[in-house]
Amino acid sequence: MSSFRKSNPRRDHKERAQPVNRSKYGLLEKHKDYVARAKNYHFKQDRLTALRERARNKNEDEFYFSMQKQKTKQGVHITERNAVFSQDFLQLLKTQDANYIRTQLNINANKIDRLQQSLSFEENDDTFDVTFLTEGTFDYLNDFEPDSGDTTLSSKAKHNAKHTIYVDDADQFENFDPSKHFDTPSELLNRKFNRIKNAQLHDAAKNLPTSAVMNKMLKARGQIAEELANRMERQEHLKRALRELEIQNALTKKGPRVKVGKDSMGLAVYKWKSERKK
Numbered sequence: 001m002s003s004f005r006k007s008n009p010r011r012d013h014k015e016r017a018q019p020v021n022r023s024k025y026g027l028l029e030k031h032k033d034y035v036a037r038a039k040n041y042h043f044k045q046d047r048l049t050a051l052r053e054r055a056r057n058k059n060e061d062e063f064y065f066s067m068q069k070q071k072t073k074q075g076v077h078i079t080e081r082n083a084v085f086s087q088d089f090l091q092l093l094k095t096q097d098a099n100y101i102r103t104q105l106n107i108n109a110n111k112i113d114r115l116q117q118s119l120s121f122e123e124n125d126d127t128f129d130v131t132f133l134t135e136g137t138f139d140y141l142n143d144f145e146p147d148s149g150d151t152t153l154s155s156k157a158k159h160n161a162k163h164t165i166y167v168d169d170a171d172q173f174e175n176f177d178p179s180k181h182f183d184t185p186s187e188l189l190n191r192k193f194n195r196i197k198n199a200q201l202h203d204a205a206k207n208l209p210t211s212a213v214m215n216k217m218l219k220a221r222g223q224i225a226e227e228l229a230n231r232m233e234r235q236e237h238l239k240r241a242l243r244e245l246e247i248q249n250a251l252t253k254k255g256p257r258v259k260v261g262k263d264s265m266g267l268a269v270y271k272w273k274s275e276r277k278k
Helices: 002-007 020-025 031-056 065-069 087-119 155-159 170-174 178-182 198-206 211-251
Strands: 071-073 076-078 129-133 162-166 257-262 268-272
Touching: 087 211, 211 268
Parallel strands: 129 162
Antiparallel strands: 071 076, 257 268
16 A cells, blocks of 8 residues: 555645745745754854843942953953064064065966967068169179078078079069069068968968957957956065065164155155174
């Protein structure tokens, strides 16, 4: 009989949801929620009752000599430190704080470098002159390449490098088209390396990303730029905090000093009087 009762499908009892007109009160409280709330409430009430009983049974004439050194502020007991820290211990604490800030400065600087590298897509193109020589204007003594033994070129020669193109006659010289000769757009003629061909440009045009992908890329680039700006601002704050700690640590040292002005961060600059060392 029990096996039949287990095999018989039972009805799924679903919990009632919060009515629409009471949706502003949030989810409908279930019985388990009420039990948890009631236990918490009674626990607090029992604790308050025990505290009231303890206060009622306390001896009003109870006195300890330590009570003379205690303080209260608006009914709240205030405890003070048992011992005052020495000056050497305070300097050690400030030194540890300064070391922590230096560590954060290095970490933040490395992150700034990585963000700047991810945003740098521009190339520094070095331009060079392109000259066309006919057979009559070619100098056989000076226009040849250097000997194989001379493998090094001066920096001036590298900067003034020229690309010489030879033509057969004057008509070919007048009708010469560099863009057609190099099979590249005229805007890329000044590139020394990685000069893209027209066929490569046509293939790249076919594989251009869609507008959705471009918007996603621009959004990601904007997020990187925003993070970079925040990192740079944080770097300035860390530098100022480190400078303040260094000034505070220096002021704890002995010797006469005078304030001579302020630095670029707006912090005071002190100068100590030079003393003769024994």
